[in-house]
Amino acid sequence: MQTIIDKLKKDTNNQDPIVYRKKKILFKTIYIIFNETLISSDSVSDFIVRSLNKLHIPTYRNIINKISNFKYKEIKTYEDLTYYLNSGFTIILFDKNKYIALETRKDLSRGVTTPTTENTPRGALDSFTENIEMNIGLIKRRIKSNDLWIKNYRIGKYTDTSVALLYINSIAKKDIVDQVDKLLKKINIDGIIASGTVRNLIEKENKNAFPNTISAEKPYTASRYLLLGNIIILVDNDPFALILPATLNDNFISEEDDYNKSINVSFTRIVRYISFIITLLTPAIYIALITYNQEIIPVELLINIAAQRKNVPFSTFTEALFMIISFEILRESDLKIPSFASSAISIVGALILGEAAVSAGIVSPIMIIVIAITAISSLIFQEPEFTYALRIYRFLFMVGATLLGMYGVLLVGTLFLINLSSYNFLGMPYLSPFTPPDKGRLKDSIIKLPTRKIRKRNPFLTNNIIKNKTEEPYE
Amino acid sequence: MNKKKLIIIISLVLLLTGCYDYKELNKISILSATEINKVDDEFIVSAQAINPQAPDKTANTQAPFIIYTGKGKTIQEAYRNITDQSSKFLYSNHLQILIINEKLAKEDIGQIIDFYMRNPAIRTEFYVLIGKNDDIINVITPINDISSSSIKEGVQNNLKYLGTVNVTTFNELTEMYLNPNVEIILPSINLINDKEEGENIENVENTKVKTIYKLEGFAIFKDNKLKGYLTEDQSKSYNIIQNKIDNTIITYKCNKSKYMTLEIINSKSSVDIKNNKINITIKMEGNLNEYQCDKDLNSNKVIDDIEKEFEKKLSKTIEDNINEIRTTYNSDVFGFLDKIYKTDYQKYQEIKNNWYDLTYQNLKLSIKTDISIIAKGNIMEAVNEKNK
Numbered sequence: 001m002q003t004i005i006d007k008l009k010k011d012t013n014n015q016d017p018i019v020y021r022k023k024k025i026l027f028k029t030i031y032i033i034f035n036e037t038l039i040s041s042d043s044v045s046d047f048i049v050r051s052l053n054k055l056h057i058p059t060y061r062n063i064i065n066k067i068s069n070f071k072y073k074e075i076k077t078y079e080d081l082t083y084y085l086n087s088g089f090t091i092i093l094f095d096k097n098k099y100i101a102l103e104t105r106k107d108l109s110r111g112v113t114t115p116t117t118e119n120t121p122r123g124a125l126d127s128f129t130e131n132i133e134m135n136i137g138l139i140k141r142r143i144k145s146n147d148l149w150i151k152n153y154r155i156g157k158y159t160d161t162s163v164a165l166l167y168i169n170s171i172a173k174k175d176i177v178d179q180v181d182k183l184l185k186k187i188n189i190d191g192i193i194a195s196g197t198v199r200n201l202i203e204k205e206n207k208n209a210f211p212n213t214i215s216a217e218k219p220y221t222a223s224r225y226l227l228l229g230n231i232i233i234l235v236d237n238d239p240f241a242l243i244l245p246a247t248l249n250d251n252f253i254s255e256e257d258d259y260n261k262s263i264n265v266s267f268t269r270i271v272r273y274i275s276f277i278i279t280l281l282t283p284a285i286y287i288a289l290i291t292y293n294q295e296i297i298p299v300e301l302l303i304n305i306a307a308q309r310k311n312v313p314f315s316t317f318t319e320a321l322f323m324i325i326s327f328e329i330l331r332e333s334d335l336k337i338p339s340f341a342s343s344a345i346s347i348v349g350a351l352i353l354g355e356a357a358v359s360a361g362i363v364s365p366i367m368i369i370v371i372a373i374t375a376i377s378s379l380i381f382q383e384p385e386f387t388y389a390l391r392i393y394r395f396l397f398m399v400g401a402t403l404l405g406m407y408g409v410l411l412v413g414t415l416f417l418i419n420l421s422s423y424n425f426l427g428m429p430y431l432s433p434f435t436p437p438d439k440g441r442l443k444d445s446i447i448k449l450p451t452r453k454i455r456k457r458n459p460f461l462t463n464n465i466i467k468n469k470t471e472e473p474y475e
Numbered sequence: 476m477n478k479k480k481l482i483i484i485i486s487l488v489l490l491l492t493g494c495y496d497y498k499e500l501n502k503i504s505i506l507s508a509t510e511i512n513k514v515d516d517e518f519i520v521s522a523q524a525i526n527p528q529a530p531d532k533t534a535n536t537q538a539p540f541i542i543y544t545g546k547g548k549t550i551q552e553a554y555r556n557i558t559d560q561s562s563k564f565l566y567s568n569h570l571q572i573l574i575i576n577e578k579l580a581k582e583d584i585g586q587i588i589d590f591y592m593r594n595p596a597i598r599t600e601f602y603v604l605i606g607k608n609d610d611i612i613n614v615i616t617p618i619n620d621i622s623s624s625s626i627k628e629g630v631q632n633n634l635k636y637l638g639t640v641n642v643t644t645f646n647e648l649t650e651m652y653l654n655p656n657v658e659i660i661l662p663s664i665n666l667i668n669d670k671e672e673g674e675n676i677e678n679v680e681n682t683k684v685k686t687i688y689k690l691e692g693f694a695i696f697k698d699n700k701l702k703g704y705l706t707e708d709q710s711k712s713y714n715i716i717q718n719k720i721d722n723t724i725i726t727y728k729c730n731k732s733k734y735m736t737l738e739i740i741n742s743k744s745s746v747d748i749k750n751n752k753i754n755i756t757i758k759m760e761g762n763l764n765e766y767q768c769d770k771d772l773n774s775n776k777v778i779d780d781i782e783k784e785f786e787k788k789l790s791k792t793i794e795d796n797i798n799e800i801r802t803t804y805n806s807d808v809f810g811f812l813d814k815i816y817k818t819d820y821q822k823y824q825e826i827k828n829n830w831y832d833l834t835y836q837n838l839k840l841s842i843k844t845d846i847s848i849i850a851k852g853n854i855m856e857a858v859n860e861k862n863k
Contacts, residue, residue: 290500295568295598299525299624302505302569307527309500316499405496411489 038088071103159191209389229461275377284397292405508623614673638720
């Protein structure tokens, strides 16, 4: 027993927070070991020490039976001992290879709060926290079935982070679960702190800029996708769940859609798709029209644009690039700056992207309109990575337009579509349900049919296709 | 062939066209109208280049457009000679109107059609008009100060509400030119008052504009040469027969000194030629907009009578106009021969050689009009009647 304590002391450089307490019960000596920073001393003294004091016959069984601590683990190896010690458990060394780990964790996480990134006018207001058990609980509250299966992993040489894989067994495809399972087991890295790292380690990162997972802050979103056959990865200490595999269409769906009538949802979806096209193509089409295909613009508008551009010495591409980069800088600084200083950003931003830039003769007013509509349309997507990917393609389209005009836009557009349609993750085509066409899921894509009519899941995600058997109640 | 080579070849094919058509908007000058004349065997081309001005600047001191003039033995040469005067590339894809001076039109308009058809850089959707005066495009027009757009909209409006001219794009002119069975007919345009004053921006500073263009009746051609002009009334008849208008007004006497006006809101006509007889059927619907006589308009019989009156007089007018056009110009602008060509090819073969000499003048006319008055306005009877 002493050897283990010596080894632990040596491994941990005998640091202060680890407390070794020797306790004698009759003839038996046991050690209580815990890490001060992680445990709540109340529970150690209340439950463990007090129960041990009442103990008369110090056998291993007796301790386990009498101790009033609810959660305990019997462990045998030194590795488990260190893991539990570092997870906030209190260890009772009873004998060689006979240890008991008792949960005395201090509550280091914050409570469930309202979401900050997924704002919807209506909908549940709880969000994930940094505590993985709490997160699983939040999902479990919504999906009570025994079919919600959870696989646990511990990843990271130093961090030893708990990672959980959640899926509904009778819905999710076994292939996909096995694949992700294998990928997660293959990870061999020094540490995992963010869920994004896990995602980057299991996806084909370089193939495409578009994200093939969705990060969900709300248990609502996670549960919604679980029911569709997607699987969820939760990482301890990270309040974002990973939903995989995701498609392009998933970025256009919002929680709010479940609350509205299908006809209103359809209109909103169309608006979202239009803004997708606007944010991707507007600067490129503007450049192409202004520098190559002037004949397409009605003459009155062309005269107006010509009048506005009369005093701008730069090429249209340079002008657009200048404005787009200014906007990106503005957005980036807006993310970094503390909220109390954000009014400074809006004042300066209005100068750069506004009348002052026009008066200075750097850009034309119409360019400001073009960039403004591009920027505002790019902000409607919840997933930040989607916006970043759009940024790259927007730039490619602009280069195509500058080199080849409308023909260049079409050329880049073709490459863009080829790229997207050849892109898949875990067997899920990125453009599903548009290509390959899937009648069942098309009902919930650009337009949404009445909820009663959406009866199927995506066959790429599940073999359990039928989702909704509600009979039509009205003639 | 390996994949890399293929990719390189494909990208070369796709990208080698790079930038060949690149032109910044700052570097081009938009041409919106052209006027072509011929003096002493040399073409004179005037081009209207728009001088873009910011819309918010209220005190414009510059002219809204600049007229460049060039001379040359060919139209292209004349165009190129303009380039000497301009600091920017002259961009003619937005050409809106082309005015052919009547002096040139009297010679031959074939050369002009050849030039514009051949030129790939010019869209052939511009309107063609015959200019009865020189330098019509030089005039600064009120409200829409760029005269080319003003004329273009003027032509459209006229066709929509009056029907004395008609929209003839260059493509339609080409069709008429290439079709051996049809003669060319083009709208004409004239200037009211002195053109020198119209070139000054002061022209639009008064409420009563001194110099302004006026759309006039059709210019009629024979063998691609200008022969003469139709009156407005004849032009309207032509448009009705050709089924080009929906909306116009017709005015006739209802008794010796008083008039009535019918606003036509729907007009359909068809031409049919059989046994040396031209049958024209015209079906019209209209609103009785003005009625100066004293008659009880509540009675159906009166309305029927008015309809009949209109029918009779309109038939008469159209018949007179067709006959007058035939005898004066001996030019088949109505496309009667084309109609025969399309419906009765054997007959066409027989008569085509002697069409003008024997047949055209001798074809009998039969015109049937069917006018129905569908509304007579807010009041039931003539105002005069109430005052009694």
